[in-house]
Amino acid sequence: MSKSKFQTEWQEIDDEYQQLQETHKVYRQKLEELTNLQATCSSAISKQRKCLKDLRHSLSKCAQSCDEKELKVISDIKTQIKDKENVFFDMEAYLPKRNGLYLNLVLGNVNVTLLSNQAKFAYKDEYEKFKLCMTIILMLGAITCLFFLNSRVTDEIFNFLLVWYYCTLTIRESILMSNGSRIKGWWVLHHYVSTFLSGVMLTWPEGPMYQMFRSQFLAFSIYQSFVQFLQYYYQSGCLYRLRALGERNQLDLTVEGFQSWMWRGLTFLLPFLFFGHFWQLYNSVTLFRLAGREDCKEWQVYMLALTFLVLFLGNFLTTLKVVRQKVKKNHDKVQKND
Template sequence: MPQGLKDVVEEWTCLDEEYQELKETHRMYLQKLDEISKLQNNCSSSISSHRRRLKEVSSLVKRCSKGASEEDAKTLDEINEKIKMRPNTFCEMESFLPKKNGLYLSLVLGNVNVTLFSKQSKFAYKDEYEKFKLYLTVILLLFSFVCYVFMSYRFLDAMLNFLLVWYYCTLTIRESILTTNGSRIKGWWVCHHYISAFLSGVMLTWPDGNLYKIFRNQFLAYSLYQSFVQCLQCYYQSGCLYRLRALGERHNMDLTVEGFQSWMWKGLTFLLPFLFFGHFWQLFNSLSLFRMAQLPDCREWQVMMCGLCFLILFMGNFFTTVAVVRHKVNSRNQKPKSL
């Protein structure tokens, strides 16, 4: 047998052996996947069953606590405390189990499973979200600056508004996926991006006319300032979150937000003047648009709609920030009294 043919046969024999090993490895992989799927279903059904039984036990504890002796009441209180701790444990378990998508994700993605099954993949997705948010905010800052200072073309304004629509819509999808995987972004900050996406869409459809030209520079200046403040927030909040996670005071899946939360109090209070100035700028935009809507030559529905969106954003941002600051100040004032 020629030397070249002999080398080919040996190489093929070696490759065939590796192929057989690959087939066996893939067979084991499929087997483990099937086992994992069964375990996931068992865990989900067990958690649901346990939740039902906890409700039954909780109602029994309430009934037995009436007229119980002091020793029995102590035992019942201990059981009740343990019952209250179980839901948090179940939530932690369910963050690693497949779950049905919410209404928004079902409409956008269908029934695709978006649960990430390892802490590394969850944190990697959260880290990618934070980077996406920071990079796009920088791009929006530069784009707004160019449109405001150098170029006054409706086409570029439309591109900026389209980028804003895409950015906020992408944020809502990513945040919904992160919430499914254990992130705890709640309340107003969930709604904020939906309203901002809608506002950007309305601005995109506003036809080029006299009223648009009147409001254009004011909106671009606001967009420039907003992007600047969001860059500050992303930079300082990410550092603060990293420090708090290292100390064990924050959850690993907590996110940066466009507003102010209680955990930002230590070290990030310097952001409050910037935030409040931005909130009142939203109110100023709203009042300006409402005055424009009263003009006789106003025919565009976008004027009133944008004014309403800016008013909702101002009210939500302002009152949420005030509530957080008030709660934090009250809790700090109560600590010395309790000591």
């Protein structure tokens, strides 16, 4: 190659480099502007929240000595306050904010807010695929341990996989909630309790008590994975239809339970869910009986019995509450139409 050709090629590279520097400079400026806008919006939302809180408190005091007409005005204002707070929640999904206690302990004060809808949906879809994939792996793992490999080593691997799976779910769900997902209540706490239960199972030493409960636990794990597999497909299909109709938030997730939006065409899941809930109660009763034996020395038996009881109560009462609310709502709707 001639010297002039080298100079020409270098000149082209240098021109592109200069353009890159200019583009990066503009990017840095825009990024600084974005950061300032984020801080301004966050500050304004905090101020609005404080003003609305003070106003609600004043309205509650005023309502004690108001006539019927004034009470209606106060009720309307309170409804508008609630609507504004819902809007603030949606706004904050696109603004950096402090992590909750759990994310701070796990990740530190790292900004986990995804700023674009595309990034939020991609993360949510990856979360759903992860749950589906792990459900299948856990089902196969439980089948292998129950029917093919009666070994403490494989049991420990399976229990460790359960601990890792539920720990990962809690972290991913916390990130999704920071980005606007409205999953809340028991279905969040459920995974923390399941993590604890799996950790206790992992530490349970080999012995007669463990062998007495082993088959029952593995059979329960197979059934639980089967129900979660059913839930994923039917809930995801239901959510897709509701999102298309604009009735559900784009970041709503499938859960290991029953929620009001599942009512349409998904009530057939209820018998499977209730059977799984009562199986958890049966596990608890079995473990309490084992804990009462004179030859039972392991603390894990009693702790697992309590944890399964907590899971049963949380799952059963939450599902029952949703069903009752939905039945009452449908009944009121029928009466109103009549």
